[in-house]
Amino acid sequence: xxxxxFLMHLVLSLSCFRSQKCCKKEDAMPAMVCTADELLGWKDFxxxxxxxxxxxxxxxxxxxxxxxxxxDYIVSIFCNENEALSAISNKSECFHVAIxxxxxxxxxGIFKFLETANDLPTIMISDNNCISTMMKCIALGAVEFLQKxxxxxxxxxxxxxxxxxxxxxxxxxxxxxxxxxxESLISMLQLQFGNAxxxxxxxxxxxxxxxxxxxxxxxxxxxxxTPQLKQGERSLDDGDCxxxxxxxxxxxxxxQDGECKSVETTCGxxxxxxxxLGSPASGEDAVKEEHESTNCCRTExxxxxxxxxxxxxxxxxxxxxxxxxxxxxxxxxxxxxxxKRSKVDWTPELHKKFVQAVEQLGIDQAIPSRILELMKVEGxxxxxVASHLQKYRMHRRHILPKENERRWPHPGGSAQRNYxxxxxxxxxxxxxxxxxxxxxxxxxxxxxPGTYTGGIHxxxxxxxPGWQVPNESWYWxxxxxxxxxxxxxxxxxxxxGSYPQFAQQTAPDFQTTKEMQYTGSTLLxxxxxxxxxxxxxxxxxxxxxxxxxxxxxxxxxPSTECVLNELSKQGISKIPxxxxxxxxx
DNA sequence: CATGAAATAT
DNA sequence: CATATTTCAT
Numbered sequence: 001x002x003x004x005x006f007l008m009h010l011v012l013s014l015s016c017f018r019s020q021k022c023c024k025k026e027d028a029m030p031a032m033v034c035t036a037d038e039l040l041g042w043k044d045f046x047x048x049x050x051x052x053x054x055x056x057x058x059x060x061x062x063x064x065x066x067x068x069x070x071x072d073y074i075v076s077i078f079c080n081e082n083e084a085l086s087a088i089s090n091k092s093e094c095f096h097v098a099i100x101x102x103x104x105x106x107x108x109g110i111f112k113f114l115e116t117a118n119d120l121p122t123i124m125i126s127d128n129n130c131i132s133t134m135m136k137c138i139a140l141g142a143v144e145f146l147q148k149x150x151x152x153x154x155x156x157x158x159x160x161x162x163x164x165x166x167x168x169x170x171x172x173x174x175x176x177x178x179x180x181x182x183e184s185l186i187s188m189l190q191l192q193f194g195n196a197x198x199x200x201x202x203x204x205x206x207x208x209x210x211x212x213x214x215x216x217x218x219x220x221x222x223x224x225x226t227p228q229l230k231q232g233e234r235s236l237d238d239g240d241c242x243x244x245x246x247x248x249x250x251x252x253x254x255x256q257d258g259e260c261k262s263v264e265t266t267c268g269x270x271x272x273x274x275x276x277l278g279s280p281a282s283g284e285d286a287v288k289e290e291h292e293s294t295n296c297c298r299t300e301x302x303x304x305x306x307x308x309x310x311x312x313x314x315x316x317x318x319x320x321x322x323x324x325x326x327x328x329x330x331x332x333x334x335x336x337x338x339x340k341r342s343k344v345d346w347t348p349e350l351h352k353k354f355v356q357a358v359e360q361l362g363i364d365q366a367i368p369s370r371i372l373e374l375m376k377v378e379g380x381x382x383x384x385v386a387s388h389l390q391k392y393r394m395h396r397r398h399i400l401p402k403e404n405e406r407r408w409p410h411p412g413g414s415a416q417r418n419y420x421x422x423x424x425x426x427x428x429x430x431x432x433x434x435x436x437x438x439x440x441x442x443x444x445x446x447x448x449p450g451t452y453t454g455g456i457h458x459x460x461x462x463x464x465p466g467w468q469v470p471n472e473s474w475y476w477x478x479x480x481x482x483x484x485x486x487x488x489x490x491x492x493x494x495x496x497g498s499y500p501q502f503a504q505q506t507a508p509d510f511q512t513t514k515e516m517q518y519t520g521s522t523l524l525x526x527x528x529x530x531x532x533x534x535x536x537x538x539x540x541x542x543x544x545x546x547x548x549x550x551x552x553x554x555x556x557x558p559s560t561e562c563v564l565n566e567l568s569k570q571g572i573s574k575i576p577x578x579x580x581x582x583x584x585x
Numbered sequence: 586c587a588t589g590a591a592a593t594a595t
Numbered sequence: 596c597a598t599a600t601t602t603c604a605t
Contacts, residue, residue, distance in 0.1 A: 367588070369588085
């Protein structure tokens with residue numbers, strides 16, 4: 001039933017459909033669809049809704065009509081899609097919803113109908129339950145696929161699709177909401193075909209991007225009547241979702257490929273099920289669900305992070321991350337499919353959140369649970385964070401000693417503060433009006449190996465600015481202003497063409513590190529400057545308030561007098577003893 | 586129970 | 596082999 005050819009066909013169809021749709025947006029079909037306003041003013045709704053019925057079998061058609069009319073729908077019967085289409089295009093009649101019978105004979109025509117009348121919520125009915133037909137119909141925009149005979153309940157409820165359409169027609173965020181569905185589809189196809197060409201997947205992905213109607217059965221106003229689409233508790237419509245991080249956990253599809261026939265065999269009835277998306281409240285559970293189900297398929301879980309309102313107003317990167325909707329695939333048998341999440345993928349975005357959290361907390365307070373809180377990434381567990389933190393610290397540890405050695409040589413050999421836990425905040429060169437750094441400064445950052453290094457992702461942190469090449473597995477990347485998207489990353493103006501001090505000092509090391517790369521001259525943009533200022537402020541503040549800590553490179557030690565003066569201004573009259581820095585652990 | 590480090594798994 | 600998860604000691 002599913003074969004690669006079908007996949008290709010489906011994908012191509014979708015492409016056609018989409019482009020068609022885009023092009024024809026303006027000359028849209030006659031206004032068949034209610035607007036939300038119309039609906040709101042509708043008396044006795046759904047009475048009077050006009051139903052376009054395409055049914056090749058006259059008897060069935062009549063029967064259906066009678067039922068529908070009993071329910072106060074107004075029914076127009078067409079024997080085939082051509083008649084229906086001409087009626088639509090003549091504007092001789094307008095319709096709110098269509099019920100279309102599809103069978104093996106008329107399917108191609110019906111597909112055409114779906115493509116053409118894509119604004120009309122269309123419910124498919126059929127005697128056969130060929131999964132590929134079902135899927136294609138849905139993919140082409142059908143809102144529901146029902147097996148004949150259709151129960152009265154189902155018929156009664158078709159109005160819901162009208163409402164759905166009306167309220168979501170030009171929807172702005174709907175396409176976002178469909179991503180998970182898209183992913184589900186892709187996942188399913190992948191498992192169906194073993195390994196589908198990624199190019200094709202991309203097409204599907206792109207296509208579905210703009211299509212709000214596609215697979216609307218899984219949308220936020222799911223049609224309750226649909227047997228095959230269990231309504232997931234979607235909470236995608238929470239408008240508060242400002243940011244989303246994604247971390248996908250994928251399990252190896254390999255081991256499961258063999259057992260993933262459930263969709264077409266045992267579960268011909270249903271294809272997707274939208275699982276609960278992480279609403280801020282339901283949080284981790286969405287991801288945590290795991291089970292032993294053996295017949296589940298490859299699953300990808302993306303979590304959605306919702307910053308509540310003003311929680312992070314200043315997060316300028318809020319939309320920078322690779323926003324994938326949270327989604328999960330379940331097999332259709334009601335058995336929760338999969339979700340054996342295997343690994344958290346520490347994507348650059350996710351890592352950035354992590355780093356931001358660590359920075360925000362300060363190194364001393366950076367413990368997994370708090371980091372987790374700050375990250376606000378659903379589904380991420382404390383363990384995940386702890387693990388990542390461990391790795392993070394390890395890398396730090398390798399680096400910092402050298403760094404400290406170089407920057408704050410301790411005369412007396414008292415090096416107690418020169419390792420990670422006691423790293424002062426201002427461990428990176430601050431900007432100071434009176435102390436500009438010659439030649440500018442480049443701030444290297446770590447980039448997790450294997451990460452796409454389009455130059456965007458940075459492991460850097462003001463707390464952990466590496467000055468030396470850490471170890472072979474981590475890239476060093478001079479901080480590039482252009483990519484100063486990580487909160488708190490130091491950004492400084494730099495002189496074009498002159499390598500920064502740092503680079504000069506460590507050049508030999510870089511050459512031995514294969515992935516090392518320089519980011520040449522960079523220019524500052526206003527937001528980066530702003531970011532830099534924030535960082536600088538923070539650094540200076542800290543330097544002032546914690547005079548007992550070593551000063552960052554490039555910052556002149558203030559005179560004791562100045563410090564005391566400043567401290568008294570801030571109400572700090574006592575300086576902690578030198579011997580014990582205010583570190584907790 | 587949470588943390589951090591070591592062991593183990595992928 | 597790198598990195599994520601799990602286990603284990605604290």
